[in-house]
Amino acid sequence: QSxxxxxxxxxxxxxxxxxxxxxxxxxxxxSVYDVHWYQQLPGxxxxxxxxxxxxxxxxxxxxxxxxxxxxxxxxxxTGLQAEDEADYYCxxxxxxxxxxxxxxxxxxxVL
Amino acid sequence: VQLVESGGALVQPGGSxxxxxxxxxxxxxxxxxxxxxxxxxxxxxxxxxxxxxDNTISAPIxxxxxxxxxxxxxxxxAKSSLYLQMDSLRxxxxxxxxxxxxxxxxxxxxxxxxxxxxS
Numbered sequence: 001q002s003x004x005x006x007x008x009x010x011x012x013x014x015x016x017x018x019x020x021x022x023x024x025x026x027x028x029x030x031s032v033y034d035v036h037w038y039q040q041l042p043g044x045x046x047x048x049x050x051x052x053x054x055x056x057x058x059x060x061x062x063x064x065x066x067x068x069x070x071x072x073x074x075x076x077x078t079g080l081q082a083e084d085e086a087d088y089y090c091x092x093x094x095x096x097x098x099x100x101x102x103x104x105x106x107x108x109x110v111l
Numbered sequence: 112v113q114l115v116e117s118g119g120a121l122v123q124p125g126g127s128x129x130x131x132x133x134x135x136x137x138x139x140x141x142x143x144x145x146x147x148x149x150x151x152x153x154x155x156x157x158x159x160x161x162x163x164x165d166n167t168i169s170a171p172i173x174x175x176x177x178x179x180x181x182x183x184x185x186x187x188x189a190k191s192s193l194y195l196q197m198d199s200l201r202x203x204x205x206x207x208x209x210x211x212x213x214x215x216x217x218x219x220x221x222x223x224x225x226x227x228x229x230s
Contacts, residue, residue: 002154036216038155045209045220046147046155057218089155093215099175100145100213105154 003028004090004103011109012080020075020106022090028101030071033093037066037075040087049088050075077108085110112136112219114210119224126200130224132193132210140188141165143213146195148206149223156206159184159195160213178204200228 005023012018022035029035037050048057050066053073063084065076077084090103118130132144142163148156160173161184172184183196193210205228211217 034215038217040155045222046217047220048216048218051216051218091155091216098170099173100157100160100217102147102155102157 002104003094003097003101004092006088006090006103006106008104009107009109011111013111014080014082016080017076017078018080018108019077020088020090020108022073022075022103024071024073024092024101026071027096028071028092028094029068029073031095033095035066035068035073036091037064038089038091040089042086046089080108080110082110084108112212114212114219114221116208116210116221116224119208119226121227121229122200123230124201124228126228127196127198128200128226130195130197130208130210130226132195132221134191134193134210134212137212139163139186139191143169144186144193145211145213145217146182146184146193147209147211147217147220148204149209150203150206153206158182161186161193197226200226202228204228 010018034052038046039049040046053068054066094101113135115133146159158175162171181199185194207223209223210221212219
């Protein structure tokens with residue numbers, strides 16, 4: 001089972017702001033390891049959205065932002081658009097497991 | 112950068128299968144590579160890692176407990192290819208298998224290969 005916990009779903013109207021939380025522990029997010037976020041559109045492979053807690057790869061709109069504090073991290077989407085409807089996953093590294101770990105995933109629905 | 116998986120198929124429980132991932136657009140030998148899978152309707156699960164030549168701090172090969180002893184990851188740098196040999200397959204191994212390039216994060220992913228384990 002996943003060691004990073006995310007809320008199963010969030011929803012918002014177009015133009016609104018939504019946030020997705022990722023809760024870990026002292027052996028992953030709460031340690032020296034960064035948090036990264038992925039967007040998975042329906043039927044597609046995951047795509048890197050945020051790396052090293054808050055950085056966006058080239059081509060990712062600045063509507064997406066990330067942060068990390070203590071043993072948790074957050075992804076915010078401002079100005080929600082229909083094309084943002086997707087599953088979102090956080091990811092880090094866990095020193096106890098000596099492995100990469102993913103969050104449970106959050107489905108974002110645009111109303 | 113492009114990653115293209117192949118080899119997905121329907122296989123019976125207890126059977127074997129070998130997945131391949133052809134890489135292009137970067138110096139394959141330098142980068143650590145991974146396999147990540149996603150069961151139908153479920154989340155992402157990291158299953159295996161193999162180090163590249165730029166890796167100096169991590170173990171050369173790692174596996175998730177769920178596949179340890181059954182799956183074997185390997186690479187052929189001359190062919191810019193990554194492999195996953197899957198033995199003793201179980202119904203719970205049914206998933207889309209993605210290869211992904213990694214730093215601390217997975218920056219490029221393939222389109223995935225579907226493996227179905229069923230009689």
